[in-house]
Amino acid sequence: MAIDLILAGCGNMGYAMLAGWVKAGRIPAARVAVVEPNESLRARAQMLGVSVYADAVEIPADCQPKLVIFAVKPQVMKAVVPAYQRFAEMGAAILSIAAGTPVAVFESLLGSDAAVIRCMPNTPAAIGKGMLVLFSNAHVTEDQDTFVRDLISANGAVATIPNEDLMDAVTAVSGSGPAYIFHFIEALTAAGEAAGLPSDVAKLLAMQTVYGAGALAADSEEEPGKLRENVTSPNGTTAAALDVLMGGDRLKTLLVEAVDAAKKRSIELRD
Numbered sequence: 480m481a482i483d484l485i486l487a488g489c490g491n492m493g494y495a496m497l498a499g500w501v502k503a504g505r506i507p508a509a510r511v512a513v514v515e516p517n518e519s520l521r522a523r524a525q526m527l528g529v530s531v532y533a534d535a536v537e538i539p540a541d542c543q544p545k546l547v548i549f550a551v552k553p554q555v556m557k558a559v560v561p562a563y564q565r566f567a568e569m570g571a572a573i574l575s576i577a578a579g580t581p582v583a584v585f586e587s588l589l590g591s592d593a594a595v596i597r598c599m600p601n602t603p604a605a606i607g608k609g610m611l612v613l614f615s616n617a618h619v620t621e622d623q624d625t626f627v628r629d630l631i632s633a634n635g636a637v638a639t640i641p642n643e644d645l646m647d648a649v650t651a652v653s654g655s656g657p658a659y660i661f662h663f664i665e666a667l668t669a670a671g672e673a674a675g676l677p678s679d680v681a682k683l684l685a686m687q688t689v690y691g692a693g694a695l696a697a698d699s700e701e702e703p704g705k706l707r708e709n710v711t712s713p714n715g716t717t718a719a720a721l722d723v724l725m726g727g728d729r730l731k732t733l734l735v736e737a738v739d740a741a742k743k744r745s746i747e748l749r750d
């Protein structure tokens with residue numbers, strides 16, 4: 480069967496997205512080729528029913544994909560991309576999920592008229608709860624845009640940014656963001672233990688509270704600030720805790736610093 484999509488790199492993020500598409504039936508597995516040098520990751524991808532290759536040179540000569548997706552680390556991107564030039568010349572759209580690497584890098588490696596899309600996903604994409612943010616160059620056609628959106632909407636919510644420079648901030652908020660929340664769960668678990676709870680109970684309470692609060696915030700028409708007030712009885716327990724977190728804008732200041740550090744690192748990864 481013909482191949483519509485080549486995925487170069489099937490590690491944490493590439494696999495999370497691929498599993499989402501195949502499980503949601505957005506693309507038949509038989510129409511996907513994965514290139515991944517790591518043998519065990521190749522075997523994991525193969526379990527989904529896709530064709531797998533250890534190197535781009537092994538891709539059959541008659542392959543005419545609609546889309547080539549790069550899900551390799553930004554540090555190796557420039558070395559990986561040239562092997563896929565023939566697909567860009569055939570008119571395949573190019574999509575990169577890498578932090579940092581600008582559209583201009585793909586244009587310089589593949590041709591200035593290449594149709595290039597940047598997409599910043601996050602790992603909840605594996606269960607259809609991801610955030611995926613797109614930026615495309617002017618060569619991406621409506622059909623290519625529709626194909627990509629149909630595919631990645633299986634991974635979660637899709638948004639578009641009008642200016643590529645915003646991608647560093649996007650990466651710092653939603654791309655890296657799940658790690659902040661996982662750390663929050665770890666920290667709340669540790670705080671529960673310090674308050675006397677058995678560790679399995681502390682972990683369950685922390686996890687379910689983050690899950691429930693996130694779902695309520697997403698579901699509710701109320702602003703997060705109003706939802707916070709709804710929990711906070713005057714002079715009650717929540718107010719006592721929020722005095723610690725919000726006093727001197729403590730948590731907010733910390734997050735501004737953390738997001739700024741991630742954004743700066745994303746800008747460094749442009750080179």
Ligand SMILES: NC(=O)C1=CN([C@@H]2O[C@H](COP(=O)(O)OP(=O)(O)OC[C@H]3O[C@@H](n4cnc5c(N)ncnc54)[C@H](OP(=O)(O)O)[C@@H]3O)[C@@H](O)[C@H]2O)C=CC1
Binds near residue numbers: 516551576577578600
């Ligand atoms: N993890 C995340 O939450 C997110 C990641 N991203 C972006 O996704 C990209 C991938 O990140 P992540 O999945 O975490 O990284 P991983 O290291 O888990 O996955 C990348 C995979 O690409 C493989 N690879 C290396 N060279 C080639 C090649 N020439 N052809 C095909 N595959 C190759 C690597 O193999 P080997 O290890 O053997 O080199 C590795 O298995 C990065 O650019 C990152 O910025 C974006 C948003 C979120």
Ligand SMILES: O=C(O)[C@@H]1CCC=N1
Binds near residue numbers: 578
């Ligand atoms: O940590 C990173 O660089 C990648 C990009 C966003 C999430 N993970």
